[in-house]
Amino acid sequence: MAVTSQAPRENQLEGLLARVPAKERAKIEKHLAACDAEADGAHADVFRRVVTMLDSHAGAGVDSVGGQAWRFFVPDGKYRLQVFALEDRGDGTLRVYLPDVLAPALKGGVIHKTAVANEYTLKGAARPVHVEPLDQEKPEPPAHVKSMLGWGRKAISITIPVTTAGSQINVTDALCTLAAKKWA
Numbered sequence: 001m002a003v004t005s006q007a008p009r010e011n012q013l014e015g016l017l018a019r020v021p022a023k024e025r026a027k028i029e030k031h032l033a034a035c036d037a038e039a040d041g042a043h044a045d046v047f048r049r050v051v052t053m054l055d056s057h058a059g060a061g062v063d064s065v066g067g068q069a070w071r072f073f074v075p076d077g078k079y080r081l082q083v084f085a086l087e088d089r090g091d092g093t094l095r096v097y098l099p100d101v102l103a104p105a106l107k108g109g110v111i112h113k114t115a116v117a118n119e120y121t122l123k124g125a126a127r128p129v130h131v132e133p134l135d136q137e138k139p140e141p142p143a144h145v146k147s148m149l150g151w152g153r154k155a156i157s158i159t160i161p162v163t164t165a166g167s168q169i170n171v172t173d174a175l176c177t178l179a180a181k182k183w184a
Helices: 006-019 022-036 042-057 102-107 166-180
Strands: 062-065 069-076 079-087 093-099 119-121 129-134 155-161
Touching: 006 022, 006 042, 022 042, 022 062, 042 069, 042 079, 042 093, 042 166, 079 166, 093 166, 102 119, 102 166, 119 166, 129 166, 155 166
Parallel strands: none
Antiparallel strands: 062 069, 069 079, 079 093, 093 155, 119 129, 129 155
């Protein structure tokens, strides 16, 4: 479910920031300040939308890896299990990492494959989203994704351009919703 109104999204962001330790809160706020300082504000808006969307599906904590990546967790007994990661290198795109749910999403009609390799869309959506499969057998995965791989687990990476993110966030949200059914 995509967040569309600014006020609820700010409330969700404040809720997230209230739950994380001060050090993590400072890192997120510093990143948001840098995004807000950009000319058009699209980067900050997309970052807020994606962070709140991922937190709504996970909700058991967020921690940072460096200043450009965040990991999202769900409860796993007395431990936490990483289920999502968000990466913002400042290159005009966000990368969302989540469990590989492409096969059930295609089978269930949640998304549709386009004619271009590794691109998927929601029915009627204007812009496709680029999806890359990840596993431990490929080149070394980023540090913020390693714990999502192995033991038979695979992940996917979705690239969202910050300037044209609307329908791509909706595709990402649909896939995250499908993934969240495993731990809901």
